[in-house]
Structure formats: C-alpha cells, structure tokens
Amino acid sequence: MPYWLMKSEPDELSIHHLQQRGQARWDGVRNYQARNFLRSMQVGELFFFYHSSCPQPGIAGIARIASPAYPDPTALDPHSHYHDPKASAGKNPWSALDVEFVEAFTHVLPLARLRQQTELAELALLQRGSRLSVMPVSPAQWQAILALR
Numbered sequence: 104m105p106y107w108l109m110k111s112e113p114d115e116l117s118i119h120h121l122q123q124r125g126q127a128r129w130d131g132v133r134n135y136q137a138r139n140f141l142r143s144m145q146v147g148e149l150f151f152f153y154h155s156s157c158p159q160p161g162i163a164g165i166a167r168i169a170s171p172a173y174p175d176p177t178a179l180d181p182h183s184h185y186h187d188p189k190a191s192a193g194k195n196p197w198s199a200l201d202v203e204f205v206e207a208f209t210h211v212l213p214l215a216r217l218r219q220q221t222e223l224a225e226l227a228l229l230q231r232g233s234r235l236s237v238m239p240v241s242p243a244q245w246q247a248i249l250a251l252r
Contacts, residue, residue: 107150130199170201
C-alpha cells in the first residue's frame with residue numbers, strides 16, 4: 104500500500120479539526136503534480152498530516168483516504184480562495200477527496216527534526232525547492248517517521 108504526506112495550513116484544516124469532525128474534504132490543491140498524486144490515491148491508504156505555514160511546521164498525525172478523488176467544488180465557487188475562473192462544471196481540472204482521522208501525535212514532529220534523520224534524506228518534503236502539498240512516502244520513510252513519535 105502506498106503512503107503519502109499531505110500538507111494543510113492548520114488554520115484551514117488541522118489534525119485536531121479532523122479529529123473533531125472525523126472526516127473532511129481535502130480540497131484546494133492547485134499544482135498538477137500534487138493533483139495527479141491525489142488522483143492516484145486509493146481508499147484506505149494512509150498519509151502523514153503535515154501542518155504548514157504556521158509557527159511550528161511539521162507532521163501532526165496520520166489520516167486515511169476515505170473516498171476516491173472527485174471534481175473539486177472549490178474551483179467553481181467564486182467566493183472560494185481556491186476558485187479557478189478557467190474551470191467549469193464540464194471541465195474542472197482540479198480534484199478533491201475525503202479523508203478521515205486516524206491519529207494525532209502527542210507532539211508535532213518538526214521539520215528540523217525530520218531533516219536530522221539520515222534515513223529521510225530522500226523524502227520529497229526535505230528536497231530543496233520542493234513545494235508540493237501532496238507527495239509519496241516510501242515504506243522505509245514511513246517507518247522511520249513513525250519511530251520518531
């Protein structure tokens with residue numbers, strides 16, 4: 104089973120918001136490579152929930168893919184921050200999916216700590232210039248991160 108890492112700004116959706124809700128829509132992905140990763144995800148696959156653009160960025164927990172990808176409704180909503188004026192109901196290039204809560208870590212695993220782990224040197228998140236919000240995680244990287252909890 105593939106593993107993933109997905110980034111969210113905690114003021115928009117945090118691991119604790121997801122914990123309270125149980126399930127939420129993951130939307131607003133506006134990078135084609137990240138979108139393609141999103142579309143390849145299968146129900147039941149796990150991902151690290153990464154808090155980004157916040158005082159302490161890092162891995163905050165684990166969630167699960169709860170639905171196949173579907174057209175992202177925020178692309179069509181003119182009031183949404185993620186509105187795409189080129190998208191239409193007949194041609195929406197963006198995808199969303201539903202996710203469900205699995206686990207919140209006691210402490211966020213900070214980016215600096217992840218960078219210190221030699222077994223994570225190839226993790227896409229740690230590559231210079233990487234700005235993807237959705238990325239694959241190898242089974243070995245998954246286990247190395249789990250060991251840091």
